[in-house]
Amino acid sequence: MxxxxxxxxxxxxxxxxxxxxxxxxxSIDPNFEACMPRNCGNGPNISYPFWITNLHESYCGQPDFEVTCYGGNPVVAISDDDYVIEEVFYANNSFLLANSMVYDFENTCPIPLHNFSIEGTPYNYSLSYVDLFFFYNCSTYPIKEPTYRVVCASNDTDLSFAVFHKEVLEYENYSIDSCNSWVNAPVESGDITKMLEMNFTDVLRRGFVLQWSEDYCSDCNRSGGNCGSINNKFTCFCSDKQHSKTCDxxxxxxxxxxxxxxxxxxxxxxxxxxxxxxxxxxxxxxxxTYKSIFFWRKSTMTNDNVEAFLKINGSLLPQRYSYSRIKTITNSFQDKLGKGGYGDVYKGKLLDGRLVAVKLLNETKGSNVEEFINEVASISRTSHVNIVSLVGYCFEGCKRALIYEYMPNGSLEKFIYNNKSQETNDDLEWKTMHKIAVGIARGLEYLHRGCTTRIFHFDIKPHNILLDEDFCPKISDFGLAKLCPKKESMVSMLHARGTIGYIAPEVFSRHFGRVSHKADVYSYGMLVLEMVQGKENIGQSVEDTSNLYFPHSIYKKLECDGDIGLQGIESEEDEKVARKMILVSLCCIQANPSDRPAINKVIEMLEGNLESLQMPPEPFLSLRSRTLIASSTIQISEENKSCEIESM
Incomplete structure (x- = not known):
């Protein structure tokens, strides 16, 4: 049926x-195709009122909005200088640009050479800019220390410096006549204290925002058309013919x-x-409640699908960045934080001074489109102290990146493995470990019960738990997550997904039951057991087979009420915390999903008294069964397959 x-x-x-x-x-109107948004290779897509020489027809934009491509970047000419367009915010008729000097890495002294002025242009200043004044070839420095000494444009007799416009009056006793020339350069305003810690090149690289007058293009675009201008009159080019305002x-x-x-x-x-x-x-x-789920079939996943999703859900998503902006944020990918399954992670800094972690997805990995869009679709629906924040993203052809809040202490994996290898002195106290375990559980409770759309993570492991400066844990990496309506609790999957060692039995074999939020509970239990195992006294490598036997050995020790043999237990309170974490984790890794507690019950157990907890049944399969499972052919899905929702 x-x-x-x-x-x-x-x-x-x-x-x-x-x-x-x-x-x-x-019959498609050729003007419609001629005025499709295009880019120069890097940077944002360019469309009306802008138009790119040699890529667009001149009627695709307004005459004064001509853009040229230089070095793969879109460039506009203003006040005898070229400025690179870094972002275009079509929704509010504004764009971010920066002097092309700062893009010329061969130029050892990228200083502005001409005064900036919007006179005679169709642009207006935004409210968020300040002027930086450069004074060149001065006979002396002013008595007061200038904001920036421009050493690269100075010599023994001719000195150059720069100050912000509000400081110019403070130099009124200094003779500007002693300088050969001066120019002004607008920059995006921000925290002046932080800006003073930068050099003048970094300040110029911040760029600044200009605006243009409102037009009809948004209505035309919403109706599926491309905007243009014929005889200085706005025109909406549609697939069938030209319209005055919209294609409707x-x-x-x-x-x-x-x-x-x-x-x-x-x-x-x-x-x-x-x-x-x-x-x-x-x-x-x-x-x-869940419109995006049907996009994710690999056979139809193309850039057009993704662009359609981003356009439809734009108001719900974080800020979109161009690839050139990503390079600026990361200082051309200078500070590498680590490497993940889908790409490298770099440290970066936004215009407002916030530190971020930028995950640059591998261009050659075929499934990164699915991982990218799944991450954006799921994490943009979250807002919780124990869920990492997605600050922005980049989707520009094959260039894809995800921008997260920066976590100074990195991943939980580092602390667990450092404990076992003894390579560093990093060690987590039992009190801190308990705090982390509770925080992860609260994050999962939010995903399972607190979101408008339920989210099942399917890849809970130490590597995907990030720690801020206060060791507050945050769940990250939603590339394998599934979204389901809140009333549903079961999902079906074409393939197993997750990381070996953390995957619940029912995920790769339906003989153990149907897949639900209890799969995350199982992974959580294995994660907490690994935290505990990091404190094990025996000096075994995390890569040997001890992971297979540790749950059994720790269970037997608890069953006999003997010494659990873990490091760092210095008080009775530490002993209670350790035993509580072990009991809870053993409850979570029961083979039958119905025998596992829901994540809200896990939180109650962790925060309750040890005496109220009962010894669970031995939770693992026999060694023979585990061996059969481990040796069977299992495809661990790194692709976000379609999610067919099943009711309970």
Whole structure:
């Protein structure tokens, strides 16, 4: 019956698409294609009111908004200088630009040479800028120390320096006549104290924002058109023809759809019509809380799909950055923090001085589109102290990056493994470990119960737990997550996903039960056990087979009420914390999902009294069964497959 439903739905979709497309794609207006958004290789997509020489026709923009490509970057000429466009904010008619001097890495002294002025241009200043004045070839420095000494433009007799505009009056006793020339350079305002810690090149690299007057382009774009200007009059180029403001004519499309529905009624019949209506109702109900889930089929995942998702959900997503801006933020990827399965992570700094971690996804990894869009789709729905914040993202052709808040203490993995290898003195006290365990559980509780859309992470492990300066844990890396409506608790998956050692049994074998939020509980239990095992007195490597036997050995020690043999236990309170963490983790890794506690119950157990906890059954499979599972052919999915929701 389910197969029949699917066929009926596919017939409906195919006929409607065919009937709509046959009338509208026979002849596409060449002006529509000519004015498609384009870029110079790096930087943002350029569209109306801007237009790129040699890539756009001049009527695709306004005459005074001409852009040229230089070194792969979009450039505008203002006041006898070239300025690189770093971002365009079409939603509020503004753009971020910076003097091209700072992009010339061969220039050892990138100083502005001409006064900046918007006179004679169609632009206006934003409210968030300040002027930086450069004084060149002065006979002496002023008595007061200037903001920046421009050493590269100075010699023994001719001195150069720069000061912010509000400081110019403080130099009134200094004779400006002693300087050969001066120029002003606008820069984006911010925390002046932090700006004073930078050199003048970094300050110029911040860029500044200009604005242009409001136009009709947003309405045209929303209707599927591309904007242009003919005889200085705004025009909306649509796939069929030119329109004055938008492509919406409604009548033709509505008539085509009505004809398609009539054809469906004749061909399919009344019974199939009822089936289709039921499916449409089901589809709308599901997508009202979770519209993005159907994008993620690998066979249809293209850049166009992603761009469509980003456009539809733009108001819900964090800020989008160009690749050139990513390079600026990371200082051309100078400070590498680490390497993950999908790419390298670099330290960076935003314009407001905030430190960030930038994950640059591998261009050659075929599945990184799925991982990227899944991460953006899921984490943008979260806001919790124990969930890492996604500050922004970059999606520019094959260049993809994710920008997170910076976590000074790195991942939990580092502290667990350092304990066992004794390579450093880094060690977590039992009190801190308990705090981290509770924080991770609270983060999972939020994902499972606190979000509008439930999120199952499916990759909880020490590497994906980040620690801030106060060792507050934050769950990261949502590349394998699944999103489900809040009323649903079960999901089906085509392949197992996660990391060997942390995957719940039911994820790779349905003999153990259906997949639900309890899979995250299992992974959490294995993570807490690994935290405890990092304190084990025996000096075994984390890469040997001890992981297979540690749960069994620690269970036997608890069962016999003997010494649990862990390091760092210096008080009775430490002993209670250790035993509590072990008991809770053993409850979490029960083979049957129904025997595991929900994550809110886990929090109660961790924060409650040790005496109230009961010894759980031995939770693991027999050694023979575990060996069979480990040796079986399992495809660990690094791709975000489609999520077919099943009700309980």
């Amino acid at each position: 389910h197969l029949k439903f699917n066929k009926s739905f596919h017939i409906l979709v195919i006929i409607i698409i065919f009937s709509v497309s046959t009338d509208e794609t026979l 004519d409604g009548g033709k499309k509505q008539l085509t759809l009505k004809v398609a529905i009539v054809v469906i009624l004749i061909v399919v019949g009344a019974t199939i019509l009822v089936t289709c209506a039921s499916l449409i109702f089901w589809f709308r109900k599901k997508t009202s």
